[in-house]
Amino acid sequence: MIKNISNLGDAALYCDFGTEINKEINTQVIRFFKTIQKKNIAGVNNLIPSYNKLIISFDLKKINFNKLKKIIDNIEIIKSDTIQNKKFEIPICCEKEFSLDIKRLEEKLKMKEENIYESFFKKEFFCYMTGFIAGMPFLGDLDENLRAKRLDTPRVKVPKGSIGLTEQFANIYTFESPGGWNIIGNTPLNIFDSSKENEPNLINPGDLVTFKRITKENYQNYHE
Amino acid sequence: MNKNYFEILRAGINSTFQDLGRNNLYHIGIPFSGAMDNRNYLLANKLTGNDNNNPVIEFAYQGPHLKYHGKAINAAITGDVSFKIKKGNNLIDGECYQSFILENNDELDIISTNKSVYGYLAISGQFDLKLQWSSYSTNIKAKIGSNNGEKLSVNQKINIKEINQNLVSKKLNYINTKIENIRVMKGTNFDYFSEEGKKLFFGNEFKVSKLSDRMGMRLEGKKIENIVDTNIRSEGLIKGVIQVPADGNPIIMLSDHGTIGGYPKIGVVISADYDKLVQLTPGSTIKFQEVDLNSAETLFKLYDLETQNLISQI
Secondary structure: OOOEEEEOOOOEEEEEOOOOOOHHHHHHHHHHHHHHHHHOOOOEEEEEEOOOEEEEEEOOOOOOHHHHHHHHHOOOOOOOOOOOOOEEEEEEEOOOOOOOOHHHHHHHHOOOHHHHHHHHHOOOEEEEEEOOOOOOEEEEOOOHHHOOOOOOOOEEEEOOOEEEEEOOEEEEOOOOEEEOOEEEEEOOOOOEOOOOOOOOEOOOOOOEEEEEEOOHHHHHOOOO | OOOEEEEEEEOOOOOEEEOOOOOOOHHHOOOOOOOOOHHHHHHHHHHOOOOOOOOEEEEEOOOOEEEEEOOOEEEEEEOOEEEEEEEOOEEEEOOOOEOEEEOOOOEEEEEEEOOOOEEEEEEOEEEOOOOEOOEOOOEOOOOEOOHHHOOOOOOOEEEEEEEOOOOOOOEOOOOOOOOOEEEEEEOOOHHHEOHHHHHHHOOOEEEEOOOOOOOEEEEEOOOOOEOOOOOOOOEEOOOOEEEOOOOOOOEEEOOOOOOEEOOOEEEEEOHHHHHHHHOOOOOOEEEEEEOOHHHHHHHHHHHHHHHHHHHHHO
C-alpha cells in the first residue's frame, strides 16, 4: 500500500508504494489508480501510475496539495476485478540498421550478441504500465544478466518501432521520440493508433507479450 | 454560402493549433499539450471576443504569413511579436494586444517573436478543426489533434467555420516582462546530488540549449554531480519537472513532454513561473531560485489574479 505521500512541485501528489518492483506492488498501484479515476475528484486532472508510484496532478486553481492529500489519505480502495490478460506476439527485426545499441550492450553486459537475443526472445513479458510517449508499453522482467542502464545522454531521436532495454524492462517506441534506452531491434507493427479514441493502445497494463524475430525481408513486406 | 479561410503563404517554424490542452490521458502516455504560454493564449482569445477554450494558432520564432479570404473578421496577436498587415498596397506595422480587422485579400505576415519563443494569433471566429480527446491542441510528436497532428504547412488552407461579425476594437496595455530567475521547488530526488551539485543548481547560471522544443528545454552548465544513482525506476512526470541525466545537464519537461521518465528529479518549476520559462530563447541564461510549497501556492494565486485582472481590462 502507499508508504508515503509527498508533493511533486506545487500541483501534484507523489504517492510512493515503496522501492521494490514486482507484479503485486504494480497491481496495488493499478487498483489505487482505478479507484481514484472512478471517484472523479474535482480538480484532479491526471493520474500517472507506474511500477511502484502514482502521481496525481491537479489544477491549482481548484484544489491544493493539503486538501487533496486529505481526500487521498481517506480513500477506500475498491477491490476491482482481476486484471484481464491479453497475449501478444510482437515481430521484431534485429538487423544492424535497427539494433543501434547492440554493440554497446555487448560491452555493458559482457555478453555476446547471440546470447543477449536468445535470452530476450525466450521471455514472456508482463506489461506494467504505458506512457512516456503515447502507448509505449513498459514490459518486465528481463533476466538479471540483461539489465543495463540507460544511455548517459539520451538520443534526441529514437526511430519509431524501436525496441529498447533498460534495467529489468523492455519497451517499444510507438513513434519517433527522444529517449535513452538501449535499442536492440525494430517492429513494423503499429502499437498506438490515435484514430481509436476509446482504445488507442494495443498493449495495456497486465497484458502478456512475447517477441518473435523476423528477417529484413519480412520486415519490409510486413504491411503488404 | 460564404467561405472564409486563410491561405498559408509561409508556414513559419512551428505553427500549431492550441487550446487549453487535454486532461486525464497521462496514463496512456498522452500529455496536456495546449498553449505553452497560458496567459498570452487567454489574452488573445479575450481580445477577439472568444471563450477561454477557443483554439488559436501558436507560433514559435518565425510565424506564418497568411492571406485572408472572406468576410471581415477581427484578429489579435499576443506575445512579443513583430508583424505586418498588408491591405492592398499599404503595409501597416502591427501592434500586439490590439485587435485589428482583416478583410478579403488582406495579408498578415508574422515576421518573428522578439527575444521570446511563442506568440498567439486569435480570430473572432472558429477555425474548422477536429476535436480529439476533448481538445483541438496539436501534438506533433504523437500526431494527435488538429490538422492531423501536423504543423501548418505552406499552401494549405485554414477554413473558418463560424465568424463573429462584431468588429469592436479591443486593446490592452501590457508588456511581457522577461525574467532569468525561475523559481523552483526541490524535487523528489534532490538528495541524489552532491552538496556541490545542489549549490550549483541553486546559484549557477545555465544556458538554454538549442535542443529545446514543446517537449522539453535542455540546459547546459557545470555538471551537476550525482552521488546516488543516475537512473531511477521509471515513474510519472508532470510539466515543469527538472530531470538530470548522467551527463549532469538539467532537462525541464514542457507541455508535450513524455509522461514517464527515469532520470532523477532535482526540482520542479513552480506553476506561477511556467509562462515565463517557456519564453526563454536558446542561448539565454537561467538561474534557479528555491521556494517552498506555501510560497509557490501564494505566488500562483498572485499570478492568477494578475491574469484575471488583465483579462478584465479588455
